[in-house]
Every structure is written in structure tokens, then in C-alpha cells.
Amino acid sequence: MQRAAALLRRGCGPRTPGPWGRNQSSAAAEASAVLNVRPERSRRERILTLESMNPQVKAVEYAVRGPIVLKAGEIELELQRVSVRRASGSGAVGSPACALFPQVMALCTYPNLLDSPSFPEDAKKRARRILQACGGNSLGSYSASQGVNCIREDVAAYITRRDGGVPADPDNIYLTTGASDGISTILKILVSGGGKSRTGVLIPIPQYPLYSAVISELDAIQVNYYLDEENCWALNVNELRRAVKEAKDHCDPKVLCIINPGNPTGQVQSRKCIEDVIHFAWEEKLFLLADEVYQDNVYSPDCRFHSFKKVLYEMGPEYSSNVELASFHSTSKGYMGECGYRGGYMEVINLHPEIKGQLVKLLSVRLCPPVSGQAAMDIVVNPPVPGEESFEQFSREKESVLGNLAKKAKLTEDLFNQVPGIHCNPLQGAMYAFPRIFLPAKAVEAAQAHQMAPDMFYCMKLLEETGICVVPGSGFGQREGTYHFRMTILPPVEKLKTVLQKVKDFHINFLEKYA
């Protein structure tokens, strides 16, 4: 009784009617403190506990790996957008990498602004095109579950241009809530069977933890293929063959996931390698998922992005009419980095017409992807062309963002490779360094004493001693006995240099301490 009364007295904001008037946030802290003690006192056993919860969801833990990764994750994610902006050269916080983006978004959000002289004509043109296709000419209406038609047409036109004329069909484009949503939706449809015929999903190691998490949620079988660190994290088809062969003993390998450019490993796949992978998928009857969200983030002068879709078509009708492929893109990366709008698309190739119906049905359960995110996707795939008012500024902005990232990619590789006990492959693309760290036996023992993975122990010390937050390789997967961490290259050049110098000093002390 008293406890409940006490609880009731807590947590009421200043705007609360009634007898109470305490500060919201401090009260919140107290309230949750109370919540944490109470169970041990009077309450009865809860219905939903770690023991009673969905074991597949609980298992996701092993993929995401505890507080530091979550924390690091959040910090990184915040950094990502902020720093893409800074990298764009415009120091002002709040100012985006590309001025056209918020202009079009604002016009779509508040159409009264279409009469304002302070917006460029091509921004208005884009906004009008998007709005005329939206229910009630508003981002506030639901769209069709597959996404707004004219935006799917713009995505198809973008893909066709990107792939040098290989046709894209708007009917094969599904707008999604970021790329993650598309990836988990298609996997949800693909997973089936029980026991030895349970669907096996091949993923690269190291991987982006979304994959292991969704595989775990769906109770599918994760089949690891290892990227070749000695060979700049290249994908080796013999390794794929090994993985599939071994997997067949305990599951039905049916899906092959590729991340190109790689996250966290940053490699860019060669055209030859993509051909080999497609041929292998055709041979082994594997459904291909191509995660291409970093397609605009290629830095090495000797690397180029090739889409799986394009290579598939260039390999001829036997492949282009048989291999089933879903590829993914998003508004969160590239040179705009508009992550918060959760825009993305999925293009499907050779998907069975009946499955397309199933896909739309499944998507319609969640009504539609955020329409503002769909509009954001339209701006990303529909950049200014020569002759448009915004073209020159946009080109400068784009060049500046990508130029800075390329500079920082090289800088990071070079600095890491000067440190004894650190080896870093070239950052050919994406937004991360994933250096290998060689840890002395004593450090590994110390980690075991703390019941931590050795690289988790290393990252925890780094966080404690320098405040720098990086993600242990064990959160992404790595070869037994090797240790890594993932660090974003998004901070501005000067800040990045400081960070790298701090990591270097920390690493050298760490080696001495555990020599």
C-alpha cells in the first residue's frame, strides 16, 4: 500500500494535474530505481521472463553481444550522420551533406512552401512529382504497401542508368523501412523446413550483425563462409563450396547473402568474383541476397562497384532468367547519409509471381513504409542533372563528401599499419576500418579471467582509458583465434587523426602491460 502510494507520488511531470508536481526525468530515474527493487520484495512471479520468453529472440543476444556493442553501436550511428555532414565541409551542425535534400523534404512536408521564392525550381519540381503521387497529395497518407508508384519508377530508372541500360522494372521494386526491413522480410519468406531440411542461410564472416540476428529470430540455420583476410577480405568461391558441402549434413542451404562493399570489412568485390558467385548460386540453386547499401562508397582508385543485377544480365539468359536475386539499397549511406528517415528499397529478379503476391500480402500487414522515407529514397536516386538549378552545388557537395571519405580511408589504413601488432587491410569501400589486432597470451588470459572475449576486453580497456568506443570483432564474427575491432572513419579528418593517435598509444601500452 505505502509502496504503491510512494510510487504514485513519483514520476509526475510539472504539467501534471492533481496533487503532485515533481520533475519528470529525476522522478523517472527514481521510479525505475523503485521498479528495480520492488520485484525482490512483494510481487509475484512475472509472466514474461528470460525463462518464458521466445528463445529465438533471446538467442539474438549472441549475435549482438552485450552492452559495449550496443553502446558503441549507438554512438557510431549518431556519429555516422553528424560526421557525414561535417565531412561535407559545411561545419554548421544541422546542415546536411546535400542542401537539396532538406529543401525537397520540407516542400513535401508543407506544400504551402511551394509558393515560396526561396526554394530552387528543381527542388519544387521534385516535390510536386512526389506529392502528386501521394494519397491526398500528402506524406501523411498511407501509400500502397509496395511503395509510391512514381518513386518505384524513379528507383527503376536509377538502377537502369547505374547498370548501363540493363532494364529495371518498377514492378520488381519494393520500398522498405531502410534496407534492414527488406532483408528481414525476404528472409522471413525464404525460411522453412524442420530438422535437417531447415533452411540454411550463408553469411560472410565477418558479417553485419543484422544477418545473424534475423537468422536467429527466424530459427533458421546460420552457415558461415569466411572472407579471406590475407587477400584483402576477398570472397573465395572454394570457401563457399566448403561451407555449403558441410552445411548439407545438418540443413538445407538455400540462401546466399553477400555484402558488397563489405561491412565491417570494407572490401569491394571484383567483377570476376561476382561472376563466380553467381555461377555458384546457379549451380547450387541458392537464392542470392545482395546487400549493396555502400554502392556509392568506393574509395580505392583500382576498385569499381558492380551490381549483382548487372553482372547477372551480362552473363546471359541462362543466368538472367534463372538465378533468383534480391538486392538492397538505402538512404542511410552513400553521400547523403540520411539514416533517420529509414528509406530503402529492394529489387527482386526472377521472383515467382505467386511469391510476389505473398510478399505484398506480408508487407500489407504492416500497412506501408514511412512515406517520408520513400520521399527521401526518391531524392537519393534522383539527383540533379546538368542544367538543373541545384546541379553545381550538389556536385560540389557530393565530391567533397566522397573525397573526404576516400582521404580518411587511406589515412586510417596507413596509420594503423604503422602500429606494431595491428594489421589493417585497405579500406576499399564502405565506412569502416576492421583492423586485426595481435593480442599477447597474457592479455588473452586476463580476458578469460574477466569472462570476456579477448577483443571485448581490449575494447573495454580502450573505452575506459581513452573514451574511444569501437566494436569488438567478436560482435561480427572472425576466424577462431584472431581478434579485430570495427571503427568508423566518419569523424572529420583532424578528429580522426587524434583518435587514431590515441588508439596507437593505447595499443602500445597495452602490449607492454601484457607482454
Place this chain on the structure above:
Amino acid sequence: MQRAAALLRRGCGPRTPGPWGRNQSSAAAEASAVLNVRPERSRRERILTLESMNPQVKAVEYAVRGPIVLKAGEIELELQRVSVRRASGSGAVGSPACALFPQVMALCTYPNLLDSPSFPEDAKKRARRILQACGGNSLGSYSASQGVNCIREDVAAYITRRDGGVPADPDNIYLTTGASDGISTILKILVSGGGKSRTGVLIPIPQYPLYSAVISELDAIQVNYYLDEENCWALNVNELRRAVKEAKDHCDPKVLCIINPGNPTGQVQSRKCIEDVIHFAWEEKLFLLADEVYQDNVYSPDCRFHSFKKVLYEMGPEYSSNVELASFHSTSKGYMGECGYRGGYMEVINLHPEIKGQLVKLLSVRLCPPVSGQAAMDIVVNPPVPGEESFEQFSREKESVLGNLAKKAKLTEDLFNQVPGIHCNPLQGAMYAFPRIFLPAKAVEAAQAHQMAPDMFYCMKLLEETGICVVPGSGFGQREGTYHFRMTILPPVEKLKTVLQKVKDFHINFLEKYA
């Protein structure tokens, strides 16, 4: 070879480089036509087919029920937002129900506008508050997976005001991608066990199909409890008791879903009934899900919305410290109807601290809900107060939207009840009529001859003969041998009158035809 070349020649937009220059959309149509024929010609068996796909996803079909429901669904969804606007009295397409909303959204989207004199001060105040809490002061950054802190604080303050001072803790608020996302996320965590110990989820019949769909996706056990149509669709605890008792033979009933105000049935639960339900949940150890997205949509003068959270606390510490509850709200309904932004929140009560960790972990796999949707949620829970510049206009707009809906609710009930063979309960709340239609035996036979549910047959005829698209009751579930349809009351009054008159004429002809 030729076919592939032909395919390549097709589907290339005017902006395509290379030798082709056909119109995108017509080409798209052709291309997909080609896609549809090809399989029957040369291609080999696909990997992903109706036979090989995830059977749980396939089973969702039975809940959503075929093309007319999907079609009707989409049309309804479009109507919803457009018509909330029209109902607001402002005829201009593109102008929202509430002027403040797009102003704040535009300011958040394009902060340069904060210097513009053409925005009211309280709109700027709201935008600044939201932006200062966003990474990089931008909607374009990822937020924490649980949502932006100050928006969760505003939601908690809103709930505290709504519930007359019963405290809400921002730490218990999770911002979601519409309410659907919150409902499916918490269900995903709740479902466990195999065979007879598989989790049973109690849902009302008639229900909103999201529930049956998610239950099917998760391979949980759907446990139906029937609302009492003879008693204005009231929830009867004896019926709950019956459902749980019978369910215990084949599953573990662990979750009780309530929709209040009801969708599609529009009833508003009495305080007494909510108390009975909470007591029953406490008694039977059921986890409560309270879908309260229509909490602002109550029309009957003798009805009031009571939140489960408030009643739970008023029932005293034994309940308020033991009953586990998740309740849901969204930006899509109420008097703003901003569905496209996919904003929503979930408040959890008595959730185990360890489960909160699991919840954040699961949410972090999808990174974060759309930040623009989070901002939209903030505007919905943070309306103008007396003394603020926008207060008077906002109050007029709100009154107008809700007043019109109340008028149309009464109008619809009265008109339907004048039609022989139609009985319609009072539309106490929400946005739909769900009249019962009494179909002659000959019509039922005709439907069976067409292998259709009788009300599906009825709705199909209605669509064919009048162009009016309503959703058959069989899409929501109904007592064996009873037939219904769901119709939105969102069209403007005059249009609604015409629609109702057409339905009346159609129904009378239908009765004659199958007498």
C-alpha cells in the same frame, strides 16, 4: 538468346543511356508480361515457390483474405487520411487536419526555416525542442533504438495528463513504427513453447487482421473470444473465461489482446468492463495488450475512453504492481490522422527489467523507428495549450474533425438501421461501421457455387454494381453463420450520404434477386 535480347530491349526509361529509348511504364508492363510467360517456357524450377516458402507466412493468407480485402484495404487507407482532412472542413487537398502539424514537421526537416517570420512561435518552440534532442540536430540521424529521449518524456507527460495524474515513466515508453510495429514486437518476445505449451494469444472476434497475421507469422496459437453483438459488441468476461478454459486443452494461453475503442466494431469499453478484464488477467496470469489507437475517437455522448493503465493503477497495488501490460497509440488516427509518417508508441507496465533489455536489443536490430515519425508522435501528444499562438486555430480544427466524425457515426448507424436485412450497432468510437447483413439462403448457395464466403460474394457484387469497396466481415472474423462488412465513415458527409443510399438500394435489389 533472342528472348533475353528482347527482354533487354524492353523496359528502359527515356533517361537510359544506350541504344534504347522506350517509355518506362508501358515497357515495364511489357517486361512483366514477358516475365509471366517465360517460366512456362525455358526456365528451371524456382527455389522460392508457394511449396517451398515459409508456411507460417503463407498461412497469413487466411487472415488477410484475398484481393478484395487488400484492394479495399488500400482504398480505405487512402480515403482515411484524405477524408480526415476533408472532414476538417478545409477542402483544399494537401491541407492537413491541423495546420500546426506540417509547420512543425517542415521546421524540423529544414531548420533554416526557423528564421522565417511566416511560422508561429509555438511551432518553432516545438521544432527546436525536438531538434536539440536529435543527433546532429537533424531528423536525418539515427536515434536511440527506444526513441528520442525528449519525445519519450513528452509521451509520458501526455499519458500522465490523460490519466489524471497516474504517473508515466519515460523509461517505459518505446517509440515505434506505427502501433503495428509495437504490437508485433512485443508478441514476438512473448511467443514460446511447443505442442500443448505453445503460447496462446486471445484476440477478439471480430478483430483487426494485424493480430491474426502476426500470430500466424510467429506460429503462435490464436484463441478467439467473441464480442457480444447483441450487446453493442461488449466484451463479456464469461466469454473470456470460456475461451481460456477451452484453449488450455491444446495450448498455453498467455496473452490477452484488447482493442478499445474497437476495430472494426467501434464499441467503447465501460470502466467496469475494463476492471473485470484486468481482474481476469490477474487471476489467469495473462499478459495484457491494450490497443488504444482510437482513444481520441469517441463519439457517443454516454461513452468515455478509459485507459487500461489508469484503471490498473486505480485498482490498487496488488494489480498495479503485478499485472503486466503493454498499451499502444499511434499518429494515424485521432484528429490528425497522419498515417504516412508511421509514428507510434508503446507503454509497458511491470515489464521485467531483463525483458526491457531484451526489448531494446530486439529493437536495435532494426536500428531505430523513423525519426520523422517520432517527431510526428511528439506533435500529437503535445498539442497547443491556452496562451500559445496556435491554440485557438488548433482547437477549432480539432473540434471540427471530431464533431464531423461524431455526426457521421450517428448518420451511418441511423441510415443502416432503416434498411431491411441490415442491423448496425451504435458507432460509439473508432472510424468504422460494421453492420450485420442478413443474407437469404439462395445468396449463400450462390456464394458457395462461386467458392466464396457469402459476405465476400456480397461485397464483390457491391463493388461490381456500385464501385463501392467495403471489407467482408470474414476478413475480421465473425460468429459462424453471421455476415457483416466494414465501412469507413471518413468520407465527407454529403459523399457518405450518397454511398449509404447506394448501399441501401443495392441491398434491397440483392434481397429481391436472391429471395
